[in-house]
Amino acid sequence: MQIHKYDTVIVGAGGAGMRAAIEATKRSRTAVLTKLYPTRSHTGAAQGGMAAALANVEEDNWEWHTFDTIKGGDYLVDQDAAEILAKEAIDAVLDLEKMGLPFNRTPDGTIDQRRFGGHSRNHGEAPVRRACYAADRTGHMILQTLYQNCVKEGVEFFNEFYVLDQLITEVDGVKKSAGVVAYELATGELHIFQAKSVVYASGGTGKFFKVTSNAHTLTGDGQAACYRRGLPLEDMEFFQFHPTGIWRMGILLTEGARGEGGILRNKDGERFMEKYAPVMKDLASRDVVSRSIYTEIREGRGCGPEGDHVYLDLTHLPPEQLDAKLPDITEFARTYLGIEPYTDPIPIQPTAHYAMGGIPTNVQGEVLADNDTVVPGLYAAGEVACVSVHGANRLGTNSLLDINVFGRRAGIAAAEYAHRAEFVELPENPAELVEKQVENLRNSTGTERVAVLRKELQETMDANVMVFRTEQTIKTAVEKIAELRERYKNVSVQDKGKRFNTDLLEAIELGNLLDLAEVMAVSALARKESRGGHYREDYPNRDDVNFMRHTMAYRETDASGKDSIRLDYKPVVQTRYQPMERKY
Amino acid sequence: MSTATLDKLEAEAQTSHNIKVTFRVRRFNPEISDEATWQDFELEIDPKERVLDGLHKIKWDLDGSLTFRRSCAHGICGSDAMRINGKNRLACKTLIKDINPAKPITIEPIKGLTVLKDLVVDMEPFFQAYRDVMPFLITKGNEPTRERRQSAEDRERFDDTTKCILCAACTSSCPVFWNDGQYFGPAAIVNAHRFIFDSRDEAGEQRLEILNDKDGVWRCRTTFNCTDACPRGIEVTKAIQEVKRALITRRF
Incomplete structure (x- = not known):
C-alpha cells in the first residue's frame, strides 16, 4: 500500500473537478484522482448550453436569472447561493471563452445565446435567450476546454483511481478531513492520499434508475463515501427527470431542441404543453414538462401501439438549422432509432437525469457535518454537492454553470485552506474499511449476482419513485431496497484477479447505489408535499408551512452494527424572493 | 403525426x-x-x-x-x-x-x-502525443474585458476538429502508427489543427514546428483509415492535409 501526500486532492475529473483543479494547481500541490480518464466524464454528454445573463442578443440581467433559478427550484433554493450563481455566471462564461472554448457566435462575433426551459425575461414574462452554447455539444466543449487547460497548467492526474473511502480524524472534538483511500484499477492496489484539503467532484448517481441519461459510471461514489462516514446528504428525494430522453433508451435529447423551436406532440398531433404552461409552453421547467408528458400518456394520448411515449417534433425546422444547431441529437435519432428528424418526429419519454441533492456545502464549497458546522478540509462541488442552487428542480443550463462557478470556488477555497492548515493525522489503519470491503467481495462465494440485483433496483426505482410518487409506491421501493441490501451481503464476483477488475468495481458501485437509493426513498417518504421534481399524488400541493426546508439524511449505526437513516431538516436561505405559486 | x-x-x-x-x-x-x-x-x-x-x-x-x-x-x-x-x-x-x-x-x-x-x-502514449502538440489556446497581450470576438466564419473554420472525443479510433487504425508508435498519429494532429486554425490562437507556428518533426505530419501516407474510423465523422485526413499545406505555405 502506497501513501501519498498532497496539499489538495480532488476526487473526480469532470467539469467541477477540472475547474477546481485549474485553480488549486496554481495555488497548492494538487492531485486529481479519477475513476475515468478525464475526458470520459459525463460533463461531456451535456448538450444545450450554459446560462449567463450576458445580454448579447437581447436585454437580460443576472437578477432575472436569479429569480428564474429560485422559481425553477420551487423555492427550495438557497437564495444567497442562487444570487452568486447568476452573478458569477457572466465571468464563468467569459473565463471559458478565454480558455479557448469555441462558442457559437452572433453575426457581430460575440457569444451567441438561445432560449432554454424556465429562463425568462423580467420574472416570467416570456422566454429569454440566456444559454451560451456550442451547437448541441456544449458539455463536450467545456470538458475538452477544461482538460486542455489542465494540460496547460500541468495538473497531476491519477487516472483510473477509484476513491472508496473518506478519512476523517477527530481533533479536539472537531471532525476534520484527513485524506482519502483509493483503489488503483490497473493493479488492484490500495493507495492512501493524505491531504490537507479534499474536494469531491465525482458527479451524480443516476444509475439507480433504468431509463436514464446517465453514464454507466454515475454511481454516487463520492456521496456514498461521505455518507458512510456519518456526514449528511441533503435533499436526496429531489431527482430530475429530463422530459426528452430517447424512448426506452433514455439517451438525452437536449432541451435546446425546444429552445430552437421544437414542439412536443401527443398521438393526436396536439401541442399539449399549451394546456399546461400557456406562457412558456414547451419551455416550461423540466419537472412541469415531464409531468405533463406522463399525464398525456396516462390519459391515453401517448403515441405508439402501447401509448407509452410522445413525440419531439423538429420536422418544421429547416434542415440547415438542425445541422448547425442540433447536429449531435439528430445523429442520435438516426443512429439509435433509424429515423430521420428532418421528416420524422422523434419518440421520447422522460429520463432520469440529475440529482439536485447531494453532499451539503456552503457557498465556499465547504462540506457541512450538520446544519451549520463545516468539516475543515472537506469540499464538494458539482452534481455530487448540494449548495443548494437547484432546490427542488434544476433549470436546464444551470448545471454546466454550477460546475464552473462552484468548481472554481471550491478549488480556490481548498487550496487556500491547505496553505494555512497542517496535515491532519491519518486514522489508525486508514485502509482497513476498504481492505475489508474489497477482500470480502473478491473472496465471497455468495450466490447473488451484481447484474441481477442492479436490474431489480433499477426496476423498482423506475416503477416507484419516478415522476409520480405515492406513499404506497415509495414504501414498496423502501422494502425492495431493504431486501436488495440484505441480498447484497451475499453477492460475489467472478473475476478474482487484481488487474483491471471491473467486475469487482461494479460490485462496489452497486453497494453505493443501494445505499443512496435507500436515502432517496426514505427522504421522499417523509416529504409529504409536492415540490419541483418530487411529486406526491397523495399530497399534490406544495406545503410551505411544513416543508419549506431541506432534508438532511444521516446514517446511524446501532451497537449491533445495524444501520438506519435519521432525517433532520435545515432551513432554506431566503433573501429577497417570497415563495409564490409557480406557473409557466 | x-x-x-x-x-x-x-x-x-x-x-x-x-x-x-x-x-x-x-x-x-x-x-x-x-x-x-x-x-x-x-x-x-x-x-x-x-x-x-x-x-x-x-x-x-x-x-x-x-x-x-x-x-x-x-x-x-x-x-x-x-x-x-x-x-x-x-x-x-x-x-x-x-x-x-x-x-x-x-x-x-x-x-x-x-x-x-x-x-x-494502455492509453498513455496516445494522450502523451496529444499533450505534445500543446492542445490549449495560446494568446499574447492583455486579455479583453469581455469575450474575444470571432466571426461565425472563423469559428466554422475549425469546427470539424473540435468534435474529437479522444477515443483513439483514428490513431489506432493508422498503419504508420502500428509500425512506429513514435508517430504523433491522427488524433494529435486533429487537436493541433483545432488550434492552428482557431483565429484567436497565436501559437500556430510553434505547433506547426512540432508537427514538422520527423515523427510529425509528413509520416502520413493518406490511407484514409483514420477518416473511415472516426465515430464523430471528422474528416481526419483532410485536417492532416490542411496542416501539411499550412506547413508549406505558412498560411493558416
Missing part, C-alpha cells in the same frame, strides 16, 4: 426480435496466461441493440471477467473504441444489425497500443 418509418419502429418495438449471434472476443489476461486467445460467446440479442449491449450481456450474465472500458454508452465519452469485425468503431455506436450478425462478430482491442487486459489498452 405518424410516418412510415415511425410506424415500423413502433410496431417492431412491441415484440422481441431476438436473434442468435456469436461474439468472438480476443481475451488476454497476463495474470492467467501470456497468450491471447479467442473466445466465442453465444448470445440472444435484438439486432437493434449495440455491440456494447452484447458485451454487457456477456459480462453480466456469462463471464464477469470480460474487461472493457465504457461509460456514456452513446458515443460521446470515447471510452469504448475497439476493433469490431476488423474495423475500429465505438461499441456503443455500432448496432448489431449493421455488422452482419449472421457470421461471428469479432471483437479485439484497438491496435498499436499495449494490451493490458482483454479489450483494455
